[in-house]
Amino acid sequence: MFTSVNTRSASVYKRVAVETGVQAADSHRLVGMLFDGLLQAVAAARGAMERGDLVAKGEQIGKAVRIVEEGLKAGLDPAGGEMARNLGALYAYSVRRLTEANLRNDAKALAEVAGLIEPVAQAWQDIRAQALQGA
Template sequence: MFTSVNSRAASAYKRVSADTGVTTADPHQLVGMLFDGLIQSLNAARGAMERGEIEAKGMAVGKAVRILEEGLKGGLNMAQGGDLAKNLSGLYSYAVQRLTLANLRNDRALVTEVIGLIEPLADSWKQIRSTAAAAPATGQGA
């Protein structure tokens, strides 16, 4: 089966766009991108479960677990992060356990539970940027 030229071009554009976004993003934006990718993967896993697409479900759950383990949890600074980093690490580990069980049992409710845990965190992360941008500058003037 062949894909159309338009489909291949769109796919290439998405890869270049994603690569450029990652290359030009600051650390705050990178974490935001991880949260976006995680939520997208969780929704894809839930949809695949609903459609009975086992392979797609496994791939989406696997991607979500990698984002949690290698991206979000791996990026925590445990030495400087104190209780917050420890609590986030525990939350990410719990989410991985629930997703593993969801994959094993084909349980959409467990994926929904993880989405319910991650979405408020992702929203809060995005608000940090907008709150910091809205705060008046407190620097020393000349």
């Protein structure tokens, strides 16, 4: 019913840190944060699934789907050609697998999504690192 002062303080600190990070980030870093959030939500959903916590599982999968749909997929530039089309297809497939994972309590589907997204997220980080080295 009641949360401790430490728990509330930690929650406020975390929210402020995220808001500050978003405000200070450039567009490349924002996409990186979306990838991080997606992978964290998928991992949290897997943990909730293992514990049998259906409410948390559903919340985390819902969060992952929103990140893909409203962040990553919505941010694609239609003028991006084949790369944008391929990423759009990957994101659509990921949403489908996340939905199936939620409906069927399918941990393998969650692992599949993480396995598909991790290399893209890593490539995104590598692009940033290369750009900073060249600057």
